[in-house]
Amino acid sequence: MDFLAPDVPGQDVAEPLDAPPDFVEEGRGAVFIFLPERVGELEWVRQAFPGGRLREFRDAKGESRFTIYQVP
Numbered sequence: 001m002d003f004l005a006p007d008v009p010g011q012d013v014a015e016p017l018d019a020p021p022d023f024v025e026e027g028r029g030a031v032f033i034f035l036p037e038r039v040g041e042l043e044w045v046r047q048a049f050p051g052g053r054l055r056e057f058r059d060a061k062g063e064s065r066f067t068i069y070q071v072p
Contacts, residue, residue: 018040020048024071032069041069 010025016038024030040064046052049071057065 017044020044022048024049030071031059032071034067034069036064036066039064042069045069 013021028051030049034041034042042054046069049069052072053070055068055070057067059065
């Protein structure tokens with residue numbers, strides 16, 4: 001993500017999630033970005049951080065480009 005937001009702290013998740021994530025500081029907001037092939041991992045994130053805001057971004061053909069889940 002460094003090339004998209006070089007001044008924003010964050011980390012890439014190289015391996016697929018197989019449990020709710022535990023690498024976000026509690027009480028701190030976060031934004032999770034999912035490519036279409038990994039959107040199934042969103043459910044793990046929702047378990048850990050319920051009540052977030054979901055946004056889906058599509059291209060001109062209507063195909064999913066990426067999905068964002070924002071935790072307040």
